[in-house]
Amino acid sequence: MSIDIQHISKRFGTFTALSDVTLQVPDGQLVALLGPSGSGKTTLLRVIAGLEFPDAGRVHLAGQDVTHAGPGERGIGFVFQHYALFKHMSVFENVAFGLHVKRGAARLPKAVVREKVMHLLRLVQLDWAATRYPAQLSGGQRQRVALARALAVEPRVLLLDEPFGALDAAVRQELRDWLRQLHDEIHLTSVFVTHDQAEAMEIADRIVVFNQGRIEQEGPPESVYDHPATPFTYRFLGKANVLRETEREQTLVRPHDLTVSTQGREGSLPAQVTRIHIVGPEARVEVRRTDLPGTLEIHAPKGHLQGIEVGQRVHVTAHWEKTFPKP
Numbered sequence: 205m206s207i208d209i210q211h212i213s214k215r216f217g218t219f220t221a222l223s224d225v226t227l228q229v230p231d232g233q234l235v236a237l238l239g240p241s242g243s244g245k246t247t248l249l250r251v252i253a254g255l256e257f258p259d260a261g262r263v264h265l266a267g268q269d270v271t272h273a274g275p276g277e278r279g280i281g282f283v284f285q286h287y288a289l290f291k292h293m294s295v296f297e298n299v300a301f302g303l304h305v306k307r308g309a310a311r312l313p314k315a316v317v318r319e320k321v322m323h324l325l326r327l328v329q330l331d332w333a334a335t336r337y338p339a340q341l342s343g344g345q346r347q348r349v350a351l352a353r354a355l356a357v358e359p360r361v362l363l364l365d366e367p368f369g370a371l372d373a374a375v376r377q378e379l380r381d382w383l384r385q386l387h388d389e390i391h392l393t394s395v396f397v398t399h400d401q402a403e404a405m406e407i408a409d410r411i412v413v414f415n416q417g418r419i420e421q422e423g424p425p426e427s428v429y430d431h432p433a434t435p436f437t438y439r440f441l442g443k444a445n446v447l448r449e450t451e452r453e454q455t456l457v458r459p460h461d462l463t464v465s466t467q468g469r470e471g472s473l474p475a476q477v478t479r480i481h482i483v484g485p486e487a488r489v490e491v492r493r494t495d496l497p498g499t500l501e502i503h504a505p506k507g508h509l510q511g512i513e514v515g516q517r518v519h520v521t522a523h524w525e526k527t528f529p530k531p
């Protein structure tokens with residue numbers, strides 16, 4: 205089901221949470237809303253869900269105007285970061301609850317409910333845990349139950365607000381791969397909110413970068429990453445060093461687009477190594493420039509650093525940089 209958001213504005217008192225936001229999500233896409241805290245991502249999700257009504261603008265789902273429709277009329281499933289499962293209900297009952305709410309318990313025969321719930325639990329790979337209670341599950345497993353419950357109503361749109369935010373890195377990775385697969389398997393249109401640019405770039409078809417209630421930039425992950433339109437997007441999608449700055453322009457470079465060497469080359473900058481930090485296979489080198497004030501951070505495979513030590517005078521070369529006009 206496509207989502208069409210046209211010129212949405214939303215204020216809370218005097219504060220503008222969304223300002224003239226227009227966004228189209230074609231049927232079947234998985235879109236990530238990315239941006240700093242308070243930039244309006246959750247508010248937009250709530251407007252799509254019908255939990256919040258916009259002050260201006262319209263929301264269409266599958267071509268139908270639902271701007272004033274309540275959440276129950278929209279065929280949407282939600283998963284939130286701290287999605288509370290019912291503690292006193294088993295995993296099976298939690299998922300079945302979604303079915304009862306949507307259809308009215310009386311209308312679905314028990315055997316049908318059972319079949320549907322077990323199908324959903326198999327989908328989230330938790331059929332073995334049907335009789336367990338939430339307290340007996342890990343955080344990642346609980347989020348999967350929450351997802352099964354959201355899917356029970358057979359939503360055509362799935363909205364996820366930092367669904368894996370509270371989980372540790374390994375579990376997050378596993379769940380994000382799995383979410384991408386699930387999204388494709390059951391042909392959903394999904395919008396998810398995240399702070400994590402790696403997560404957004406890894407699984408989304410399209411990234412929408414928010415800044416102060418407005419869309420700063422949107423596009424496929426590679427295009428937004430390779431062609432950031434503004435320094436804000438550039439900085440939000442990864443670490444940035446300031447290479448040069450004039451009154452009119454600022455030139456930024458990413459740590460992995462810099463190399464460090466004991467030999468000077470044409471265009472290289474003189475610097476002194478202040479810190480070397482090894483993170484798994486990668487070396488993170490911090491240098492203080494000796495031509496101008498400022499520091500640079502360089503990321504390189506650890507093996508490329510032979511002979512480079514803290515205190516050493518080195519030369520830094522930028523291989524790819526991006527210059528932005530100053531506002």
Ligand SMILES: Nc1ncnc2c1ncn2[C@@H]1O[C@H](COP(=O)(O)OP(=O)(O)OP(=O)(O)O)[C@@H](O)[C@H]1O
Pocket residue numbers: 216219220221239240241242243244245246247248397399
């Ligand atoms: N019901 C409300 N009443 C007043 N202000 C609100 C309300 N809901 C949201 N806001 C404000 O609107 C702004 C945008 O909030 P929103 O939750 O959409 O941001 P976000 O980008 O999702 O942030 P986060 O990543 O921290 O969740 C925030 O400054 C928030 O304080």
